[in-house]
Amino acid sequence: MVTSRAFALCVYCSASTTDPEQLALAARVGAEIAKRGWQLVSGGGNVSMMGALATAARAGGAATIGVIPKHLVHREVADVDSDELVVTDTMRQRKQVMEDRADAFLTLPGGIGTLEEFFETWTGGQLGQHDKPMAILDPAGHYSGLFTWLTELHDRGFVPQEALDRITLTPDLTEAFDALSGE
Incomplete structure (x- = not known):
């Protein structure tokens, strides 16, 4: 008997900010994952945006898969409530397991760890290691400077248009989720 599993969305986001607007954004994303009947793949921490995301997803009935390296189990307070x-x-x-378990990737505001995860996933897609959709949900312009720079790199011949086309950058939650699901 073959059982199907729910669509799995990997979300990259901050494990350090205490900004209430960013925490609320993460909670809205978690609630939307649950509303769509998807499951969450995350970095396995129970702090900051990562914790708000997983808590909201579970509150809405979504399954959560946390993936955390052992050296961060205490620092990021491992999400022991994960399914x-x-x-x-x-x-x-950690990143390989997250990539393997995901059907798509969503990046929320974050710092160097979030950027590193985003860039590795983006590069892997561009190199043909996966063909999974990617979106950045950026309602407050957190990544506007980054994409100004990436556009400049494109204009100078360093970043091909097809690489930029792999990413949906949007301030709108519904648009991001629709892009990830192929709608």
Whole structure:
């Protein structure tokens, strides 16, 4: 008997901000994952945006899969309420498990860790390692400077148009989710 699983969305976001607007954004994303009947794949922390995201997804009935390297179990307070908590040896293993378990990727505001995850996933897609959709939900312009720079890099011949076309950058939650689901 073959059982189908729910569409799995990997979300990259901050594990450090305390900004109430960013925490509310993460909670809205978690609620939308649940509303659509999807499951969440996240970094396995229970703090900041990562915690708000997973808590809201579970509150709406979504399954959550947290993936955390053992050296961050205490620092990011591992999300022991996850339906599945995968503890890896390294950050690289964490990212691979997250990529393998996801059907699509959504990036929310974050810092260098979030950017690193986004760029590695984007590069992997551009190199043909996966063909999963990617979106950035950016209602407050957190990434506007980054995309100004990426457009400049494109104009100078460093970033091909097809790479830029792989990403949906939007301030709108519904538009981001529709792009990820192929609607």
